[in-house]
Amino acid sequence: MLEIFGLIMLCKANKKNALARGKKPGGFIALTIILWVGLELLGFFIGTLSEIEYGYFIFGYGFAGIGALISFLCAKFGPKGDYVDPKAQQTMDANAPVIGDYNVPVDDSAYAPAQPAAPVQQQKFCNSCGSPVPDGCKYCDKCGAPVV
Numbered sequence: 001m002l003e004i005f006g007l008i009m010l011c012k013a014n015k016k017n018a019l020a021r022g023k024k025p026g027g028f029i030a031l032t033i034i035l036w037v038g039l040e041l042l043g044f045f046i047g048t049l050s051e052i053e054y055g056y057f058i059f060g061y062g063f064a065g066i067g068a069l070i071s072f073l074c075a076k077f078g079p080k081g082d083y084v085d086p087k088a089q090q091t092m093d094a095n096a097p098v099i100g101d102y103n104v105p106v107d108d109s110a111y112a113p114a115q116p117a118a119p120v121q122q123q124k125f126c127n128s129c130g131s132p133v134p135d136g137c138k139y140c141d142k143c144g145a146p147v148v
């Protein structure tokens with residue numbers, strides 16, 4: 001488990017170094033894993049064949065370390081590129097000032113005191129004779145019909 005943790009750490013370090021030089025990190029992560037695991041297996045194989053006591057262990061982890069070092073050096077000192085991390089790009093865009101930002105007219109209606117809504121005068125009319133009925137009256141003044 002410790003080895004997997006180390007491999008993940010190395011992948012992260014190589015990714016960071018690759019990005020710092022403008023290189024796409026995916027290939028370096030693949031390179032890291034292939035070199036580490038591939039050389040480790042090769043080391044185990046050679047160590048087992050060598051018949052040295054703990055040879056598989058010594059060669060296995062020794063080769064894994066060499067693979068790790070090669071991948072690290074490739075990511076750290078390889079040729080530079082112009083790849084930009086999409087995440088970094090988004091962050092820069094978010095912080096960049098927007099041209100024309102200061103020309104937007106200020107909508108000061110938001111600061112104007114709210115006008116109280118005029119009370120709605122719902123004039124009622126008598127259903128029977130059609131004359132206007134004052135608010136609150138239940139019966140028509142003129143014909144006496146009940147107002148609904």
Ligand SMILES: [Zn+2]
Binds near residue numbers: 129130143
């Ligand atoms: Zn009426």
